[in-house]
Amino acid sequence: MSDLQHRILQVLDAQDVIQDTKVQFPELDSQTVQAALNSLLARSMIKYTNIETDYWLLTDEAKDIVQNGSHEFRLLQEVTTNLEGLKIADVGTVLGKNGKLGQAKAFKNGWIFKDGDRILTKFKDRPLPNDETAQNLKDIKENQGAGVDKKELQDLKKRKLITMSKIVSYKVEKAAEFSLEIVQLNADITSDMIQSGSWKTAKFKPYNFNSEGVFPQSGALHPLNKVREEFRQIFFSMGFTEMPSNQYVESGFWNFDTLFVPQQHPARDLQDTFYLKDPATAKRPEDKEYWENIQRVHQDGAFGSIGYRYPWKEDESLKMVLRTHTTAISAAMLKKLAEDPKPTRLFSIDRVFRNEAVDATHLAEFHQVEGVLADYNLTLGDLIGFMQSFFDKMGVHDLRFKPAYNPYTEPSLEIFAYHKGLGKWVEIGNSGMFRPEMLEPMGLPKNLRVLGWGLSLERPTMIKYKLSNIRDLLGHKVSLDFIESNPAARLDEDLV
Ligand code: PHE
Numbered sequence: 001m002s003d004l005q006h007r008i009l010q011v012l013d014a015q016d017v018i019q020d021t022k023v024q025f026p027e028l029d030s031q032t033v034q035a036a037l038n039s040l041l042a043r044s045m046i047k048y049t050n051i052e053t054d055y056w057l058l059t060d061e062a063k064d065i066v067q068n069g070s071h072e073f074r075l076l077q078e079v080t081t082n083l084e085g086l087k088i089a090d091v092g093t094v095l096g097k098n099g100k101l102g103q104a105k106a107f108k109n110g111w112i113f114k115d116g117d118r119i120l121t122k123f124k125d126r127p128l129p130n131d132e133t134a135q136n137l138k139d140i141k142e143n144q145g146a147g148v149d150k151k152e153l154q155d156l157k158k159r160k161l162i163t164m165s166k167i168v169s170y171k172v173e174k175a176a177e178f179s180l181e182i183v184q185l186n187a188d189i190t191s192d193m194i195q196s197g198s199w200k201t202a203k204f205k206p207y208n209f210n211s212e213g214v215f216p217q218s219g220a221l222h223p224l225n226k227v228r229e230e231f232r233q234i235f236f237s238m239g240f241t242e243m244p245s246n247q248y249v250e251s252g253f254w255n256f257d258t259l260f261v262p263q264q265h266p267a268r269d270l271q272d273t274f275y276l277k278d279p280a281t282a283k284r285p286e287d288k289e290y291w292e293n294i295q296r297v298h299q300d301g302a303f304g305s306i307g308y309r310y311p312w313k314e315d316e317s318l319k320m321v322l323r324t325h326t327t328a329i330s331a332a333m334l335k336k337l338a339e340d341p342k343p344t345r346l347f348s349i350d351r352v353f354r355n356e357a358v359d360a361t362h363l364a365e366f367h368q369v370e371g372v373l374a375d376y377n378l379t380l381g382d383l384i385g386f387m388q389s390f391f392d393k394m395g396v397h398d399l400r401f402k403p404a405y406n407p408y409t410e411p412s413l414e415i416f417a418y419h420k421g422l423g424k425w426v427e428i429g430n431s432g433m434f435r436p437e438m439l440e441p442m443g444l445p446k447n448l449r450v451l452g453w454g455l456s457l458e459r460p461t462m463i464k465y466k467l468s469n470i471r472d473l474l475g476h477k478v479s480l481d482f483i484e485s486n487p488a489a490r491l492d493e494d495l496v
Pocket of ligand 1: 324325326327370406409430431432451452453454455
């Protein structure tokens with residue numbers, strides 16, 4: 001309990017009412033008084049009402065006048081001290097910026113008159129008149145201008161010498177729980193209180209229905225999901241359908257062979273790909289013809305291709321892997337498309353796994369954003385044009401393309417964008433036209449061409465949320481507060 005609360009209670013005890021806290025405690029500001037009153041009020045020990053009083057305050061200029069006299073009076077004094085008055089041209093230099101104001105007022109009062117280029121006064125050898133402005137201001141300062149008439153007050157207000165302010169004080173009276181002692185109030189009823197029965201006599205804090213509640217705990221979308229949602233909207237706006245990508249495990253057949261990745265390709269090494277122990281092998285795919293087509297196109301050459309000409313092994317193809325790219329899903333979807341070939345746009349955004357050295361920006365898993373677009377007689381120009389309009393939607397406008405290599409696309413292009421922050425071109429995606437060796441074994445018509453591209457979801461997300469360590473985004477070190485408080489993502493210029 002504060003000292004002030006005690007003082008208030010003691011005064012009330014002695015005299016039942018405090019008519020005006022401003023009079024009772026002149027040294028205290030109204031906020032301090034109100035805080036003390038409110039806590040007594042919450043305990044129903046007192047009740048109080050506000051008293052608002054108008055109050056004149058002197059401006060800095062007025063305070064100066066109270067000390068040194070009004071502008072007009074100082075001008076008059078100046079004129080009387082010089083034998084030949086004051087040169088009009090000198091008013092500003094002698095009296096400063098308020099000199100002209102004082103001159104006008106002194107003329108109006110009839111204190112001075114003009115003689116050629118000089119100011120003279122009839123008060124040369126007479127007692128000076130009263131400096132009423134200064135006196136009025138002094139009166140206002142000392143006792144709120146009791147002796148100053150209303151018109152004069154308004155005039156001083158107009159001259160910006162005084163301003164009206166309100167002071168709040170309080171009339172205080174005893175209430176039902178009045179006492180000289182302040183009892184500690186309980187905020188909650190506890191099991192101890194119930195067991196001991198002390199709740200019967202305990203005093204409780206009243207509910208404060210005006211206080212802000214505790215924000216309820218609720219779920220929040222992970223930043224990757226927010227950016228993923230933005231990508232989905234871009235794909236949907238361009239007429240794409242989402243592929244069912246909810247399977248992390250694939251056979252080597254779908255992850256590699258169908259994509260014309262030879263069985264000796266380094267990507268298939270243990271160092272790059274996670275192989276499953278249990279189950280270690282997949283069943284053969286049901287479509288026997290397709291299975292044989294894949295073997296032929298790798299081993300002997302087919303569909304106009306001379307193939308890789310190596311002994312293709314069923315064992316290798318049936319190994320179970322954690323998918324290394326979502327292109328395995330794209331392959332399965334394109335295979336399905338061969339049953340009823342037509343122009344198609346498909347996308348997926350999902351997790352892939354690679355046995356890679358883990359560092360600040362790489363984990364052994366990431367999310368791939370992948371699109372495939374099938375249409376008749378597509379060319380490399382369509383791929384470049386489409387990439388430009390796709391990245392345009394992300395706010396990335398200047399792209400450069402660099403020839404690259406993928407086993408399943410020819411030609412293949414790496415996509416670069418200029419990163420203003422880093423001041424250099426950075427790779428933002430990989431793309432290409434799927435090879436006939438991939439599409440024709442599926443049974444797709446020769447002239448239905450398919451272009452595809454992929455990028456990571458993590459990179460734009462880290463740029464968007466200004467993260468430099470992947471562990472701030474994924475894993476047990478991620479701050480929940482970061483997840484909960486981040487706004488929804490908009491893909492825009494600062495993405496690259
Ligand atoms: N799968 C490729 C990757 O892992 C991305 C890609 C998809 C490239 C489709 C070309 C076509 O980077």
